[in-house]
Amino acid sequence: MPAIFVSGSDTNVGKTIVSAWLAYHWQATYWKPIQSGRDEQGHTDSQWVAQLTGRPVVPEAYVLTQPLSPHQSAALDNVAIDLATILRPAAERLVVEGAGGLLVPLNEREHIVDLIAHLQLPTLLVVRSGLGTINHTSLSVEALRARRLPLLGVVMVGEPNPANRAAIERYAPAPVLAELPLFPQLNQAALASVPLPPRLQHALESLTT
Numbered sequence: 001m002p003a004i005f006v007s008g009s010d011t012n013v014g015k016t017i018v019s020a021w022l023a024y025h026w027q028a029t030y031w032k033p034i035q036s037g038r039d040e041q042g043h044t045d046s047q048w049v050a051q052l053t054g055r056p057v058v059p060e061a062y063v064l065t066q067p068l069s070p071h072q073s074a075a076l077d078n079v080a081i082d083l084a085t086i087l088r089p090a091a092e093r094l095v096v097e098g099a100g101g102l103l104v105p106l107n108e109r110e111h112i113v114d115l116i117a118h119l120q121l122p123t124l125l126v127v128r129s130g131l132g133t134i135n136h137t138s139l140s141v142e143a144l145r146a147r148r149l150p151l152l153g154v155v156m157v158g159e160p161n162p163a164n165r166a167a168i169e170r171y172a173p174a175p176v177l178a179e180l181p182l183f184p185q186l187n188q189a190a191l192a193s194v195p196l197p198p199r200l201q202h203a204l205e206s207l208t209t
C-alpha cells in the first residue's frame, strides 16, 4: 500500500494541484486529514480533488472553519487536534496532503512534521519555481533532515526555471522529480495533458509502504 505525504515550502504553492495530478495519473486515493477553512468558492481541497480527478477521497479527520494556521483555526473552533485520532486509511495507493508547510503548528506541541512522522510517510515537497524558492526549499529540506524524515523529492510549480532547478539539486540538496506548469484552465484535461515524468514515476515505484 504505497503512500506519500505532499507537503510544501508554503501555503498556496500548489500542493492540491500536484496532489490531484498525482492521484489522477498514479490512480491513487486522496486524503487531506486537516482542512482549515475553504477557498473563495467555499470548496475544501478534498472537493477540488474529487471534482478534478474523479478519484476516491477519504473524509478529513478535522475540518476547521477559519482559513488560518490549523492551531489557530482549531482553537477558534474549540477543537484540539490530536494526532492519535488521525489514522492512515487503507488504500492501494494513497496521496496525503498537509496544510501549509512543514513547521505549521497543529496544537501547542505538534507541527505538520509530527503528523508526517506519526503517519510514517515519505514526503514529496511542492515548491514554487521562481525567485525565493532556493531558500524556502533548502529550509524545508533541512527541517526534514533534522528529524530524519525521508524526502522522496521535490516538485516545482510554475514557469520552468532551469537555474533554480539546478540550484535546488545542488544546494538543498534534493532531487527535482517533476516540474508542473501553471495551467491557464484547471480541469481534468489539463491534468491529463502532463504525464508523470519517468523520474517521478520511478520514485513512486520505489515506494514499498
Ligand SMILES: Nc1ncnc2c1ncn2[C@@H]1O[C@H](COP(=O)(O)OP(=O)(O)OP(=O)(O)O)[C@@H](O)[C@H]1O
Residues within 6 Å of the ligand: 008, 010, 011, 012, 013, 014, 015, 016, 017, 018, 045, 098, 099, 100, 101, 157, 158, 180, 181, 182, 183, 184, 186
Ligand atoms: N499548476 C497550476 N496551474 C494553475 N493554477 C494553479 C496551479 N497550481 C496552483 N494553482 C492555483 O494556485 C492556488 C494555490 O494552489 P493550491 O490550492 O494547490 O495550494 P496549496 O499549496 O494546496 O495550499 P494550502 O496550503 O491551502 O493547501 C489555487 O488557486 C490554484 O488554483
Ligand SMILES: C[C@H](N)[C@H](N)CCCCCC(=O)O
Residues within 6 Å of the ligand: 011, 012, 035, 036, 037, 066, 067, 068, 069, 070, 099, 100, 101, 104
Ligand atoms: C488557510 C490555508 N489555506 C491553509 N489551509 C493553512 C495555511 C497555514 C499557514 C500558516 C503559516 O505558515 O503561517
Ligand SMILES: [Mg+2]
Residues within 6 Å of the ligand: 015, 016, 045, 097
Ligand atoms: Mg491545498
